Amino acid sequence: MLAHGGGGELTGRLIAEHFLPRLRNQWLEPLGDSAVLPWTSSALAFTTDSHVVQPLEFPGGDIGRLAVCGTVNDLAVAGAVPLALSLAVIMEEGLPLKVLDRIIDSIAAAAAEANVSIATGDTKVVERGRGDGMIINTAGVGSLRESLSLDKRRIIPGDAMVLTGLIAEHGLAVMSAREGLAFQTALRSDVAPLNGLIEQMAASGADIRFMRDPTRGGLAGLLADLCVDIRLSIEIEETAIPISRTARHTAELLGLDPVTVANEGKCVAVVAAEDAGKLLEACRAHPLGRQAAIIGRITDAAPPIVEMITDAGGRRVVQRPYGEELPRIC
C-alpha cells in the first residue's frame, strides 16, 4: 500500500525501487531536473494528454498502456515519429503497490512496443479519496516525417476515407469491466501504439491528406468534427465499417450506437481517391491494420453533413455524441 510521498525518503524509494528499474534508459537515468535530448533538424511535434479511467486495469489494457499509446498516437497521426515521452503519475494514497508495479510494467512494455523512451517523469501522492486511484499525464515530442503532407485544407470531394480496424472494442471492453455491469463479454480493449502502422501507411506513397485516431466520441465524433472543419460532407457506408459480431451485439444490448463508442488503436485517414487501394493494401499488411476498410468518401453535398448509408439502404445523419452515452433501460 502506498503511503504519503512528500518528496522525501519515501518518494525517493518509490522512484528508485518501482519506476526506474522498469523504465530505465539513457535519458531518464540521470534523474536530472530536465532530460536532455538530441535535437533533430526537422520540425518538432509536441503534444500532451491526461488519462483517467475506471477501472485502472481492464480487459486488454490498463491506464499505463492507455497513457503511452494515447500520446504516441497523437504524435503519429500528426505525421511525427515519436522520440520521447514525459510521464507524470499522480497516485492516491492506498493504491496497492502490486497494482502500481503492474501498471509501470505495462508502461514499459507499451513504450518498448512503440520504440519510444520515457525521458523524464514525476510522481505525486494525494490523500485517499482525492485521486481516483491513479491519474497519468504524458507529454511527447516527435520529429515530423517529411514524406507526409497532412493538411485538412487539401481534402477535396471524392477523397476516400480509410479506417484501420474494428470499431467500439475498447469502449465496450472498459464498460463491461466497470463496476455494476452484470454482463461479461469476450471483448478486449485494442489499445495499441499506431506509429508502426502509420509508418507503413506513409511508406506506401499514398497521398494521405489527414489522419486522426478516433478515441472518446467514437468514429461519429471524429467525423462530425472533421465535417465542421472542412465544410464538406462525409458519406459513410454502414456495411463497410469494420465491427465484430460481439461488439455489434453488445452495443445493441446496451442501446448504444457503435459509431459513438470510444476506440483506441485505430486510425482514420482521408486519402486521394486514386490512392485508396494502395493505402488499404499497406494497412492490411500490418498486424494492426488487417481489418482495414474503405468506409466512405468526401462529397460536396450541401449543407455539410455526415451521413450514413445504412445496411437497409436508408440514410441517417451521424452526429457527435453529447458526452458519455448512457445505456438505455429496455
Added chain:
Amino acid sequence: MSKTTPRQLVEQIADAVSRADRTIRLMEVCGTHTVALFRSGVKSLLPNALRLISGPGCPVCVTSQGYIDAACDLAGREDVTICTYGDMVRVPGRRGSLEHRRAEGADVLVVYSARDAVSHAAAHPDRKVVFLAVGFETTAPATAAAVLEAEAKGITNFFILSGHKLVIPAMQALLSAGDVPIDGFLCPGHVSVVIGANAYAPIVEQYGKPCVVAGFEPEQMLKGILHLVRQIGRGESRLENVYSAAVTNEGNVAARRCMEQVFVPADSIWRAMGTIPGSGLELREPFRPFDALVHFGLAIGPDYDPPGCRCGEVIQGKVEPDQCNLFARQCTPAAPVGPCMVSSEGTCAAWYKYGRIQAKSPSTQARSS
C-alpha cells in the same frame, strides 16, 4: 426460399400506401422502435403519405415529473445510495437532475440491472440502496426477481421506487381520448416477448385498430409496417405477429408469474397523460417493506411540464418534436429541458441525433481526444 430484401419491402409498402390513396398514420408504441427506425435509416425510405407517430413507450419519457423530484429528494439524503438505469440521471426535475445531485455529493450509481442494485445493497449494509424501478413489462420482471432475491437473502437495506408502467392501458387511454388519429399500431418485440401477442387483442377488438408485433431489425420493422398498411388498405383490423421467432401468443408465462407474485396493478401517473387506472405496478402487501415510499414516508408529487416543454404532447403523438419551440434551441441533448431529449429512446433525442436537423443556436463544443 428467397428472403425479401429491405428494398423490396420498401417498394411493396410504397405500392400499398399509394393504393390506399390517403395519409396513413401508424404509431410505433415503443421508444426502441423510434430509435431503430431512425438509426437503421428505415424512416428515410418510407413514402411521405405514411406517417410514423411515436407513442408513449419510452420509459424515461412517460415517468412523471413528481417521480423525478421524489428520486432527487431521496438522493439528497445522507444515508441513501440511488441505483438507476443510466437514462434517468439527466432528466431535469424541479430542483435539478440526479446528475446535479451527484455533482453535489449525492451517491448516485448507474446500474444495468435491478439485481446489480441488490448486490450493491448486500455489499454496503450501512447504506440504504434505492433502485429506481422504471420501465414497462421488459424491466418489471427483472425488478420483481430482484425483490424476491433481496427477500430470500434477508437484505433489508434494499428498496425500490416503483415507476413501472404497463403498455396496454396506455394504448387504451390514448385511443379513448380520441384526439390523436391513429390507423394502426406497430407493437414492440421485446415487451411482447413478455406479455404475448394476445395482449393486444383488446386494442383490435374494442377499438378496431390493427396491431402488428415486430422486432427491431430493419426487415422486421418494414414487414410490420407492410402488414399494417395492407390491412388498412383492405379495411381490416387484425392482430398479426411477424416476430413469431421470439414472440408467442401467450408470452413469457414464467416472467409474468414472477411479476404478478411481487406486483399488483395500480393507478399510475403518466407524464402529461395524468393518472391512468391500472397502468402501473405497486408492490403487493408482503413486499411493502421494500417500497421506498413506505420506508421513507414519501409520496409522489403532482406532475407538471417544465415551462415551454411539449414532451407531454410528443409522447402522445400530438405534436412532432420540431413543433416545440424549445427543440434544438434551448433543448438539446447536451442541455435537455424535457425527458424526450434526455433518454436514448426519446423521440426528441432520436430526431435530433438522426434527423436532418441542424442545431438552431450555434453551440461550441471543444474537441476532446
